[in-house]
Amino acid sequence: MAEGVLLQVKDVCKSFGGLRAVDSVSLDLHKGEIVGIIGPNGSGKTTLVNLITGFLRKDTGRVFYKGRDITNLPPHKVADLGLVRTFQVMRPYYSLPAYKNLIVPLYAPRVKRTKGGRLGDRDAVAIDILEDVGFERDAYVPYKPASALPTGYLKRLELCRCLALRPELIICDEIFSGLSPSEIASMVPIIERLQMEGITLMMVEHRLRELFRVANRVVAMNFGEKVAEGTPHEVMENEKVKDAYLGWEAT
Amino acid sequence: MAPDPGQRERRRERLDRGLKVRTEGIYALSSWKEISYLLAPRLILILGLILLPLFMPNLYWQRVICITGIFGLLALAFDFLANYVGLISLGSALFIGIGGYIAGILNSTLGLPIVVTIPVATFGGAFLSTVLLSPCFPLRGIYFAIVTLMYPLAASRIIEALDIFGGTEGMPGLDTMPNIWSALYSIIPVLLFSLFALRRLVTEDIGLVFRGIKDNDQAVRASGISIARYKACGTFIAAAIGCFAGAYLVHLYGWAGISLFALDFSIMPIAASVIGGMGTLVGPVLGAFILIPLTELLREFGSLRIVLYSLLLVGFIVFKPEGLMTYAQRKYHQFEHWVEV
């Protein structure tokens, strides 16, 4: 296990009936980097996320996190180790205030462990987390019901759900989707700040321009396979990647 | 059209407008009127239940109250599991049977008195029920429902086939409650306590975790929480309530048998919940208090009572699924009074 490799995915495969959703994908994530996963719809990106985080059982292949084999761990144990994910389709509690949405993650055993001692008032902790990502406390934004918040805030709320667990690796599933340009503009600094705080990120994204602003490395997928890997520039010059996107757009 | 400066207008205003406008469901009470508006229903409920037995004309009807209490507990447990933990259990009879048989066995073979058998049956039975149901937790709603329906049926047939615990004859001659008053005033406080305790539980933060499991279990798992553990927790609570009811029933009549696993105990709580108002916790209890006496009135007609509550159940599920209590709550919050402006 090389120095600084946080996550190691080795030859992971998953088929649904006759369809190979993920075909022998391998990749490494180093501590502190931001890796983007790109590819047309149906290329297996979200399936890969589900496989890594334990939501789907792998047909073959192994996944190592911090040197430990997490291939067969259930999702809550994976999250317990510090590997958390966001969901593409968010389902917050619309009738509850924003900060109440963070109560469930604050109940996780990991939170008690990493905090080292009493958690204190969960409500206060929740509001602090929200404030850190830009929920203006003075304007009482954390207290607003989730139904009253625009998508930008809701996406950040989803991110906070992960942050409450004090993670080391966050896998973001299309966190920029559905956001307006200004909302993305306020999201990017948050991502950059997370990296500065030492959190590693894997971002599955469609919005390439925004992704390339933050990503150190990019992995491109098509039809379940990894087709290219490298810096954003290298990947976009790759023939197979251009073919995947253009070919996909042409049909 | 602007009103004349000197003239006062009257308009209708909802009673809860003052409360709702100021906060958002968090009640900052500021007047006796508001306090009584909130407390009145609860006080009526508590006093009503406590005083009810005193109004009953004869012993028969006092017994009916006891039985109603049992079904009220079951309905409460069902509602909690189904609407606050997301586990729809069609097999409440399992709890009655397990609680009842444990109490019966402890009483008849070990000779332990009621004050010992009931608590042991409650918590021991809850533990056993949770263990038995735990392999089923990962199942999707419909499959969990079917499996829970099968458990009590299987239990009764196995007991019958193996001819253990008295087989089809059952275990007669168990201790009974000393008198009707002790019977009544042991179940009513338990019912009220369970109701208010569960109410408190679901509004606490831990209630959010349970509801998370019900509404969006993948997100809960992604937050590092083991949903199997919390499902077991919820099941234990509901099973404790059910097993208490079973143990109580056995000592009410002094007899335990395979009829403890009867379908009646599984379906009636569902009927009470649907009719009373699912998700309100108090609705199912009230539903039981409506349904059981009603069916008791028809006891002479035998099977007709089952027909009646089955049809009521279907009627409510199909046509008025919100139930009576939810309807009443809506209307109560909409009470209006004249206000001078």
Add this chain to the structure above:
Amino acid sequence: MGVLIYGIINSIVFALIAIGFALVYGISRQPNFAHGALYILAGFLTWTFLVKLGINYAASIILSLIIIAGVGAAIYRFLLIRIKGMEASEIIASFAIGLAIMEGLRFFGFRGKTYILPAFVEGTVTVANVPVDFQRLIIAGIGVVLISALWLFTHYTKLGLALRAIAQDERAALMLGIDSDFTSLIAMALGSALAGLAAIALLPLGNITVETGYDILINAIAVCIIGGLGSWGGAVLASFILGFAQILTVYFLGAQWQMVVALLAIIIILITRPSGLLARQKELEERV
């Protein structure tokens, strides 16, 4: 040897019982927990026509099949259609309807030993040194014919193909102009008629009691769950497994264990392989 013959026959019996339930679930995605009640109702209807009204056997059968199909359709059209999609409500509601029917029958006096449907043909025959009564042979024959006929129907006729289309992918079928409400209605009517047919074939073996209704429901559920909902092959396989398991249990352990087999089988399969043995749809466990 006797075990083999009786095992086969028992398996066909299971298949007959389950087929109505499987059809309704496969096509309208609604578990019809009134299946057992419809079975018993058909039996009592036939008895009433035959014994009380003196109509001849064949006509009684046809009449009650028509009526039971109508009852099933009515249940769907007026009640079940309104709660389509809410699985728990569907189970509870259809079960409650069945309960009301069965207990209603019990209330109206249909209990006791007097309700018997006569066998179609009296007498026994020896098959491979094992005495088998004609009724059982007829049942086996009906079963095989019925299942083949249904298979042909759903694979080669327009309506049958429409039913299968809905079963496989409702939205695609809707886009192609197949009316899913109507096909669900047909499925329900057909499923009820099949329950009635099973009743008429099987009830002559014993007498008609309301308790049988519950057992029939459990058996039907057992076959469908073990075989996997939506799988023809699975249902047939499950029928054979259950059929033989039951015969063997009764043979070695005694008749009182009869229903325990089906019940335990349901529980065990649901815990270990909820999608059944040969299921097509595998999204049944907790997965994303």
